[in-house]
Amino acid sequence: MKLITKFILIYLTVTVFVLGIGGVISYYIIQDEVDKELQWEFLERIDRVTYLLEQGRRFNPRRNIEGDRNLIIQELDYPVEDRVEVTDTLIWHNRLEQNEQNVKVSAYRNINGSPYFISTYGAMIESDDIREAVVKTLLWIIGLQIVGALGIGYFISGRLFKPFRKTLDRIRNFDLHQKEILPAEETSVAEFTDLNRFIEQMTRKAVSDYKNLKEFSENASHELQTPLAIAKGKLELLTESNLTEEQYRYVESLERSIKKLSRLSESLSILTKIENYEFINDQTADLSKLITESIEEFREFIIFNKIEIETDIQENVSVQMHPALTEIMWTNLFQNAIKHNIPDGTIKVILNPNELIISNTGKPLSVNPDQLFERFRKDDQNSSSIGLGLSIVERIAHQNQFNIDYTSKNEWHTIRIELNPVKPV
Amino acid sequence: MKLLIVEDNLDLLENMTTYLEREGHICEAAEDYRQGFDKIMSHSYDVVLIDIMIPKGNGLDLLKELKSVKPQTGSIIISAKNSLDDKVNGLELGADDYITKPFQLPELQARIKAVTRRNQHEGNQIIEVHELSIHTNTREVKVDDQTVDLTPKEYDLLLYFASNKNFVLSKQTIAEHLWGDYVDHLENLDFVYQHIKNLRKKLVAAGANDYIESIYSIGYKFKV
Numbered sequence: 259m260k261l262i263t264k265f266i267l268i269y270l271t272v273t274v275f276v277l278g279i280g281g282v283i284s285y286y287i288i289q290d291e292v293d294k295e296l297q298w299e300f301l302e303r304i305d306r307v308t309y310l311l312e313q314g315r316r317f318n319p320r321r322n323i324e325g326d327r328n329l330i331i332q333e334l335d336y337p338v339e340d341r342v343e344v345t346d347t348l349i350w351h352n353r354l355e356q357n358e359q360n361v362k363v364s365a366y367r368n369i370n371g372s373p374y375f376i377s378t379y380g381a382m383i384e385s386d387d388i389r390e391a392v393v394k395t396l397l398w399i400i401g402l403q404i405v406g407a408l409g410i411g412y413f414i415s416g417r418l419f420k421p422f423r424k425t426l427d428r429i430r431n432f433d434l435h436q437k438e439i440l441p442a443e444e445t446s447v448a449e450f451t452d453l454n455r456f457i458e459q460m461t462r463k464a465v466s467d468y469k470n471l472k473e474f475s476e477n478a479s480h481e482l483q484t485p486l487a488i489a490k491g492k493l494e495l496l497t498e499s500n501l502t503e504e505q506y507r508y509v510e511s512l513e514r515s516i517k518k519l520s521r522l523s524e525s526l527s528i529l530t531k532i533e534n535y536e537f538i539n540d541q542t543a544d545l546s547k548l549i550t551e552s553i554e555e556f557r558e559f560i561i562f563n564k565i566e567i568e569t570d571i572q573e574n575v576s577v578q579m580h581p582a583l584t585e586i587m588w589t590n591l592f593q594n595a596i597k598h599n600i601p602d603g604t605i606k607v608i609l610n611p612n613e614l615i616i617s618n619t620g621k622p623l624s625v626n627p628d629q630l631f632e633r634f635r636k637d638d639q640n641s642s643s644i645g646l647g648l649s650i651v652e653r654i655a656h657q658n659q660f661n662i663d664y665t666s667k668n669e670w671h672t673i674r675i676e677l678n679p680v681k682p683v
Numbered sequence: 684m685k686l687l688i689v690e691d692n693l694d695l696l697e698n699m700t701t702y703l704e705r706e707g708h709i710c711e712a713a714e715d716y717r718q719g720f721d722k723i724m725s726h727s728y729d730v731v732l733i734d735i736m737i738p739k740g741n742g743l744d745l746l747k748e749l750k751s752v753k754p755q756t757g758s759i760i761i762s763a764k765n766s767l768d769d770k771v772n773g774l775e776l777g778a779d780d781y782i783t784k785p786f787q788l789p790e791l792q793a794r795i796k797a798v799t800r801r802n803q804h805e806g807n808q809i810i811e812v813h814e815l816s817i818h819t820n821t822r823e824v825k826v827d828d829q830t831v832d833l834t835p836k837e838y839d840l841l842l843y844f845a846s847n848k849n850f851v852l853s854k855q856t857i858a859e860h861l862w863g864d865y866v867d868h869l870e871n872l873d874f875v876y877q878h879i880k881n882l883r884k885k886l887v888a889a890g891a892n893d894y895i896e897s898i899y900s901i902g903y904k905f906k907v
Contacts (some may be wrong), residue, residue, distance in 0.1 A: 479763060480736060480784075483763040483783075483784040483785050484695065484763055486784070486785040487698075487763075487784040487785035490785045491695065491698030491699070491702070491788055492698060494702065494788045494789070494856075495698060495702060497851040497898075497902065498851060503899040506901055506902070507899070507901065510853055510901050510902070513853060513855055516785070517855065520785050555862075558836075559874060562873070562874045562877065
């Protein structure tokens, strides 16, 4: 629901509620005023009757004077004190055929030594009429309120909210990779100006964090790779100096360690880059082609390791993914399948527009398969792998909103990735 | 061959010059942008190696200067940032090759030779080692004018050996040269041995001497 629609609805609900209460109050106030007016008039009438009685005029009991049927004058045969009573009474109304509430004023008077009871009653306006008038007035007011609210709503969404909508558009088009902040624009509304300032601060922070992390990962990589390059070079120079077999084995083992360190640094740097969203997924990668070609590339290793490979690869399966990430993801998966295989083992690769499944035979796992997505988690702690391959695969899948799961059953290890394929053009 | 190495890290510089000078190259060094710029402007080199991150400037700017005054000079970018941007920028600016730290010295040597071969005229694209001749434009190998039938990997292997004559090449180095990052995760490097065995067999069968020598079956040397 749009903000403005919600606002109008709340406004109208409150209005109806307030006017309802207002209506009830108005009804009682009007009735009270009318009753008071009637009381005054009836008292005056009683005074006039008293005056006439004092003048010696006689009335028959329950006889009306001057066409007024609602006047009772009674001479009493017991002494009374002078007093006036005001009561409400229900009187049958012939025309409306219902009881109507009337005001009744009764007075006890001693006139020329004789006690009298004088009473009169009546209604100036019927209560129905008051209710009707109040409801009519309220309906008019509500009608005008609705027209007003709609008018204001139109104005607000049109003019008043313009800066807000503009800000929303700018946020929508914000791209971290452009490294441009969203400078605050002044508006005539304090809250919108605040919002814009806040967004400027936030984007400035986001851009600077992005830059810092990017620089840091590149510098860290540089600082690590340079000494590794030096060490590697020195070892290569060392092998030129007629080493004994034992010495050469040490050198070779050192070279392997250096290689591992360098791979580790590279993998960490890739993970950082993925997590810093430095790869934009605005390109399409042809998975079918990548996988087919890579299997060809690896065929030598596969045959050499005595591994069978079975494939069921549909053609033209494309995903919207950065090509570098696509390659890293697949290479890691495939190399894992080769590396952790057993002699005379099998690899199965299934690719269709909905999923990529790679399974391989291997030793049973000693840990929960899902834990292998964690960094530096390895099934065999002595293995030469660095334990980042599957973390990288998982991060890449996650960033592309692909579901990924790892299952291990008997000697089969299966990784399944649900894809969001791009429709072939 | 005359080389200029622009690199601020002295240890790394020493590694490169030591290795390359053994092969008979003349190496000059520049430690920062200023020195590099002066040397480029005043001398001629066959190949210039430029590190991207150097003091007092950027290696890519230096490459731009080099390409504007001496476009025929071969150039190789050295970078520690395995950053795609740098690679693309470097190659767009006219660098002939791009190598990432930590690189192997034999790999650097092979790349330098490949760059010079490409920059030279047709006639020089043949590497001759006694009775062996490697025709790099047609990717053919001949023993006394008789073509030897090699697989692409065997050809690359021989070329790599010929570019690093008399140097010890470890299995790891060879595997990385032939398969690049693909072997990164592979433990068993015995397939390198398989390829070398096949190559030796084919060359000997064609009448060539067996130049490839095994060093404790850990590494190999192309001994001439």
